[in-house]
Amino acid sequence: MSSREHILSRAKANKPDLLELPNLDLNVFVDGRDLIKEFKTKIEVVGGNVVDVVVKENVISQVSSLFPDTKANFSTLEGTQDFNTISLEALNKPHELEDLDILILESDIGVAENGALWLSDNQIPIRVLPFITKHLVLVLNKENIVPFLHQAYQKIASSETDFGVFISGPSKTADIEQSLVIGAQGALSLTVFIY
């Protein structure tokens, strides 16, 4: 018998009688919080920065003033050809992104309870981009903030995603004596622009 058959037959023989799958009542979680305020607070709690902008078009100029000395820049925002100093088409392999200083991506879901932003293959042209960049900037419309992860998954379920990630804050570690250090293997900083 193959290991597959072996495992499946043992799982079948050893499992208990079928138990019902619980129905989730999302009303039990409602806490009446101000979504935008909560979202911003949580981003700061997890080590990120929040910037309010009136319109999306202002993001690039704000980024340029926040990060004046960056060399390798890339953005997926419309009309940012002048900002982009690298071309993804010119890359032979993702490893060449190692020197990327700043990356701007758009997210279409923000989660108030934990300050996480959803990115999927739709928004990330090369999967390693938001992890390998030194500084990550995410842009979100405040209409797209949902209270909890449950509502985020209701939105995600409708789209087919090959790869997706919730990002909440910059890369961090506390593996040396529980001292929190921002900037482990992924992005050193996260700035979220909300419009």
Place this chain on the structure above:
Amino acid sequence: MNHSKAASIFNKDEKKVDWHDKALWFVRHKRDKAVHAVEGWESLRNYGHGIKAHTLSNLDNYLIQFEENALKNGVQVHWAANGDEHNKIVHGILKEHNAKKVVKSKSMLTEECHLNPFLEADGIEVIDTDLGERIVQLAKESPSHIVLPAIHKTKEEVDELFQEHLGTKPSGGDPQYLTGEARKHLRKKFISADAAITGVNFAIAETGGFVVCTNEGNADMGAHLAPVHIACMGIEKLIPKQEHLGVFLRLLARSATGQPITTYSSHFKKPVNGNKMHIVIVDNGRTEQLSRPDFRASLHCIRCGACMNTCPIYRRSGGHSYDATIPGPIGSILSPGKDLTKHSSLPFASTLCGSCSDVCPVKIDIHSQLYKWRQIITKETPQPFVKKTSMKMMGKVFAKPMQFERIGKVARWSLRNLPKGVINSKPNVWGKERDLPSGPTESFDDWYKKRKDNEQ
């Protein structure tokens, strides 16, 4: 070596024990703060428990569904009955792709299967990329905690390790500097890796995808740069639908470190064009545990480590004293199912205070399972002479109330009047690390009766 002997080695350095205790209590405290801020937390725990219990009760069908969808997604699926087969499968995949350099993101399953030495024996370089894991790997140790692998190491010890292996400057243990140096060191490894191995936090039957959670971004740096990604999962990682992640991702990080969610929760489903993705589904004793009605709920575990952080024994004995891949309370109910003789002392490494069950995000009845293992172990494995005899004697004393009262009187008198040297003599293990209280003049029984009289 049994747990108490191994713990006594850890206990030799009293200062370090205090420090270890405080470090973990700090994390437990952060967990409390995070949890109390969530409306409906108890409902969330009930849902977590219910979803896991349902999944186990339909496990074979969910495994088939998961495999079917993963194959549709272009992922190759492998099945391993035990750790050895898991290692051979992983090795086979690496050979097939001629991979010599492997970056691994933290996976307790590959620890459980002892994958690293297996691959290293064939000249394959395996680099653990989670900082804590890299620290213990450099120290040639195993993780002492499932979420905080190097929690037993002081920053000065890390400083010395890095000086020796990474050529860093002496920094007195500056975490910022050391983390920065580790980042540079690991970047080189990520860039040059031929393959990446990750664990799996949750596998979704409905989509054939899986989720990996990290704070450092190491799983993603590995998996997205290397042409081959191998994900290793125990069969108990399954959940039915993607929407159920809403429950588990809310529970996991809050319980683990008090964070509202890990920095990165990555949802892998399909490989990018030209790259390969493999999933290895591992049993290694899990279906056996599934057959035990009293203990199968241990398979609900989502590996948050909350039970370790809260356990008064774990905090004072250190993870290594459990001599098992998964230490602490949850490890103590998982391990005896694998090897009752080797792990027979673990269910006794508990005060049965129930704190582990109280913090468990998926409501595993850990302390009652510890108690149940004790019954089995006492029947089935030889017990130390002193313990066996004293238990028999205690049984006889408790059986006769008059006798118990007489002996109680002698004991109370002795505690008040005998010199410390006699009370804390060698056979009295309770006096080993502490002074016993001075004996009260009356028994609880006397006090209770008097109180009743006064009330009337």
